[in-house]
Amino acid sequence: MSETTHFLCNIEDGIASLALNRPERKNPLTFDSYAELRDWFRALPYRDDVDVVIFTSNGGNFSSGGDVHDIIGPLTKMKMKELLAFTRMTGDLVKAMIHCGKPIISAVDGVCAGAGAIISMASDLRIATPEAKTAFLFNRVGLAGCDMGACAILPRIIGQTRAAELLYLGRSMNSLEGERWGFFNQVVPADELITTAKGIGRRIADGPTFANMMTKTALAQEWSMTLDQAIEAEAQAQAICMQGQDFHRAYHAFVAKERPVFEGD
Numbered sequence: 001m002s003e004t005t006h007f008l009c010n011i012e013d014g015i016a017s018l019a020l021n022r023p024e025r026k027n028p029l030t031f032d033s034y035a036e037l038r039d040w041f042r043a044l045p046y047r048d049d050v051d052v053v054i055f056t057s058n059g060g061n062f063s064s065g066g067d068v069h070d071i072i073g074p075l076t077k078m079k080m081k082e083l084l085a086f087t088r089m090t091g092d093l094v095k096a097m098i099h100c101g102k103p104i105i106s107a108v109d110g111v112c113a114g115a116g117a118i119i120s121m122a123s124d125l126r127i128a129t130p131e132a133k134t135a136f137l138f139n140r141v142g143l144a145g146c147d148m149g150a151c152a153i154l155p156r157i158i159g160q161t162r163a164a165e166l167l168y169l170g171r172s173m174n175s176l177e178g179e180r181w182g183f184f185n186q187v188v189p190a191d192e193l194i195t196t197a198k199g200i201g202r203r204i205a206d207g208p209t210f211a212n213m214m215t216k217t218a219l220a221q222e223w224s225m226t227l228d229q230a231i232e233a234e235a236q237a238q239a240i241c242m243q244g245q246d247f248h249r250a251y252h253a254f255v256a257k258e259r260p261v262f263e264g265d
Helices: 031-047 068-075 080-098 113-121 150-158 162-170 175-182 190-203 209-222 227-242 245-255
Strands: 009-012 012-020 050-055 104-108 110-111 127-130 132-136 171-173
Touching: 012 190, 031 080, 080 113, 104 113, 104 190, 110 113, 113 132, 113 150, 127 175, 127 190, 127 209, 127 245, 171 175, 175 245, 190 209, 209 227, 227 245
Parallel strands: 012 050, 050 104, 104 127, 110 132
Antiparallel strands: 009 012, 132 171
16 A cells, blocks of 8 residues: 555556545545645656556445545634635645646445535446436535536546536436446446556556656647647647657557557657
8 A cells, every 4th residue: 555644546557546535525636635635646747656547436435525524514613714625625626637747547326415426426437336316416505516627527538418417407417328428448346447557557557658747748738729820739748659669669569569668768
């Protein structure tokens, strides 16, 4: 296990498995777990021992979001400056995930609500069980649906009107609906969830990891680019990757009719 205090972290052969660790309360987030997750993802671009991250469920649930007693209650007593510091911190977690340079897979089982739904949304890939229920329930607690980037990211995944429905109503999206709408890549039985996520993670970790970093960077940065800017950025990114050894390894393996072994350089 890696040295983390407020969430579980196991790093093995390039794959980091994370999980919130309060299964008896459906894994809510606290001020401390928010901050530690933010800092962990912020440091990730500088780590060579992690190539892919899998955010897993624990005890049959992904996350119930912000803890009612540890977060919601104290927030009702804070002044504006303190509230803004908190909302910026939660948004910084999403930004850290997007800019960490490593693909992130969310393996979603059971409850995936509020900030838990946001963590899943901010991941690159999402696998679910039939029991998964995802809810962006901010308006059900008297808040706007525009939380932690939801109004920017969710419409890009499932479309504007579907995102509006979830954000205005705060209702749960079941797994089959989520798969049909493109939120989940696939739905698998609960006993296959971790195996499936790790299988995808292994394929990513065994791939050209430097090139994967470039892909993740492009996916994030090209949201705000014109088409001409995006094509130029991709031309530069690809030229950089063509100087890497993984590109040469792939070519020589193809010529030799072998499978390439990538090393991330």
